[in-house]
Every structure is written in C-alpha cells, then in structure tokens.
Amino acid sequence: MFNSQKVSATRLTIAIIVTLFMLFPLYWLLITSFKPAEELKSAIPTFWPKHFTFQNYVDAFNKAPFLRYGMNTLIQTVGVVTLQVNIALLAAYAFAKGNFFGRDKLFLAVIAAMVVPEQVVFVPVYVMMANVGWLNTFWALIVPNAVSAYGIFLLRQAFKSINNDVIEAAKVDGAHRLHILYRILTPMALPTLVTVLIFKIIGSWNSYFWPLVMTNTDNMRVLTVGIAMLKSSIAGNEMLNFQLIMAGSVLVAAPIVILFIFTQKHILTAMSNSTFK
Structure with missing residues (x-):
C-alpha cells in the first residue's frame, strides 16, 4: 500500500512538472501582452505585470x-x-x-x-x-x-x-x-x-x-x-x-x-x- 501511494505521488509530481513546462509559454505570452514597453526593457524579468495595460491591444x-x-x-x-x-x-x-x-x-x-x-x-x-x-x-x-x-x-x-x-x-x-x-x-x-x-x-x-x-x-x-x-x-x-x-x-x-x-x-x-x- 505504501509503495502504491509513493508511486502515485511520484506520477502526480511528474505530471505537475510537465504541465507547468507546457503551460509556461502560454502564461508568458499572456502576461507579456499586458506589460507596458518600459517594463519589458527591464534587465530583471517580471513574472507578473507591475502595471496592467490594454494599450498593447x-x-x-x-x-x-x-x-x-x-x-x-x-x-x-x-x-x-x-x-x-x-x-x-x-x-x-x-x-x-x-x-x-x-x-x-x-x-x-x-x-x-x-x-x-x-x-x-x-x-x-x-x-x-x-x-x-x-x-x-x-x-x-x-x-x-x-x-x-x-x-x-x-x-x-x-x-x-x-x-x-x-x-x-x-x-x-x-x-x-x-x-x-x-x-x-x-x-x-x-x-x-x-x-x-x-x-x-x-x-x-x-x-x-x-x-x-x-x-x-x-x-x-x-x-x-x-x-x-x-x-x-x-x-x-x-x-x-x-x-x-x-x-x-x-x-x-x-x-x-x-x-x-x-x-x-x-x-x-x-x-x-x-x-x-
């Protein structure tokens, strides 16, 4: 029973990691579309827009x-x-x-x-x-x-x-x-x-x-x-x-x-x- 639970937890962890890798480009695409140009020029990338803007659209x-x-x-x-x-x-x-x-x-x-x-x-x-x-x-x-x-x-x-x-x-x-x-x-x-x-x-x-x-x-x-x-x-x-x-x-x-x-x-x-x- 313990081994079965351990295998299930390992599979779930791997599935979560793979999902995050696959979804990250879509996430980055979306948040970048809402960032102002000045924020994109920053040397340190931001994983969430400091200032949302719809002006890009x-x-x-x-x-x-x-x-x-x-x-x-x-x-x-x-x-x-x-x-x-x-x-x-x-x-x-x-x-x-x-x-x-x-x-x-x-x-x-x-x-x-x-x-x-x-x-x-x-x-x-x-x-x-x-x-x-x-x-x-x-x-x-x-x-x-x-x-x-x-x-x-x-x-x-x-x-x-x-x-x-x-x-x-x-x-x-x-x-x-x-x-x-x-x-x-x-x-x-x-x-x-x-x-x-x-x-x-x-x-x-x-x-x-x-x-x-x-x-x-x-x-x-x-x-x-x-x-x-x-x-x-x-x-x-x-x-x-x-x-x-x-x-x-x-x-x-x-x-x-x-x-x-x-x-x-x-x-x-x-x-x-x-x-x-």
Whole structure:
C-alpha cells in the first residue's frame, strides 16, 4: 500500500512538472501582452505585470487590420470545416459499410495521404489555382483543403464499431443511405465527429503556409499571416514593440485555447476509440 501511494505521488509530481513546462509559454505570452514597453526593457524579468495595460491591444489593432484578418480566418475556417466534415462522413461511410472492389486498397491510399505534407503538393495546386483565376480569393483558401484523410480515418473507425444490424433495420423501415448516414450513424459517432470538428477548426484557424502562398493583399490575409505582417511592419524595432506582437498572438491563440478547454473530453473519448481496425 505504501509503495502504491509513493508511486502515485511520484506520477502526480511528474505530471505537475510537465504541465507547468507546457503551460509556461502560454502564461508568458499572456502576461507579456499586458506589460507596458518600459517594463519589458527591464534587465530583471517580471513574472507578473507591475502595471496592467490594454494599450498593447489597441496599438496592435492600429498597426494591422485584425478585424479583417479575423473575418477572413472565420470564413476560411467555416468553409474548410464544412467541406472536410461532410466529405469525411460520406467517404468514411463508404469505407466502413460499403462493399465495392478495391475498397481496402483505396483506404490504404487515403491513409498514405496523411504522411504527405502540403509543401510537397503546393506547386501544382498553386498552378491550378492560378489557371482558374482563384489566387487571392477564398476559393484558393478553401477548395484545396476540402478533404481530410485524418478525418476520414477517424470517422471510418467509429462507423466500423457500429453494428450492421442498425443499418439493416433502418433499410427495412425505408431509410435511404443519406438518411442512415446523417440521422442514424452520425449521432451514434458524435464524440468522434466532435473531435474531427475540433481538429479541423484548430488546423484551419492556425493555417499559415497555405494562406501565405495563396494571398497577397491585406483584404485576404488571415490572422496567422497577419501576425507576420505585424512583425514586418515594425522590423528593426521588435524588441521595442515586442508587447504588440504578443498581443496579436493572444488574439490568434485565445479562441483555440478556449475551444480546447471546453471540448477536451470529446477528444479523449474519440482518441480512445480510434485504433486501426
């Protein structure tokens, strides 16, 4: 009993230390965004602002059009997530419950696509977007990201765990395939669906490389690119305006952190059910 308690205490201590190490950068980001410039120049760093100020956020908004960046990011995220989730549902249903030639080989091809970084394919996609005149538009931000191999994989695993008798019973009652998918299977796989939604929202919201390549004006910039533009606007004076960069970074990170805090239970549930079958 004593050894068991000692092991538990050791694990708890290690968990606390690891958590503090992981959370400290976020904590430092947040408190720095509220510090005045004079305090940042101090030779001795402060772990709590001596004087809180919201002026950094005001100055950040004046330096860059963050409201426009935020709206662009929201439109991109909604478009990408809507397409990815619906295509993933349809594909996962086919791979999990369909019976057609080459099904398993096609699914392995989808899995293989998960290891291909977007930097590998961006040149041909960029040429395609240029040929159809979609550069610097929402079409270029959304359409190339319409399919998620990881989302298909997670939802396929969830659908395979559902008994086929449910589908057969629905067919007897006259339900068609889309009705079975959206009204029966999707609610039964809700934890996994929520997880896919969260991952796709986070991925699209934090996307940097693709919007940077596909857009070239402030009217189409997203938040992540906006932070880089903010840094460029004060080039040579980063240390004098470090608090502005931190304030802008908080504006980008805050929605995602809040989303994760309220949905972490669904993520853990889906991850525990996503073993390869």
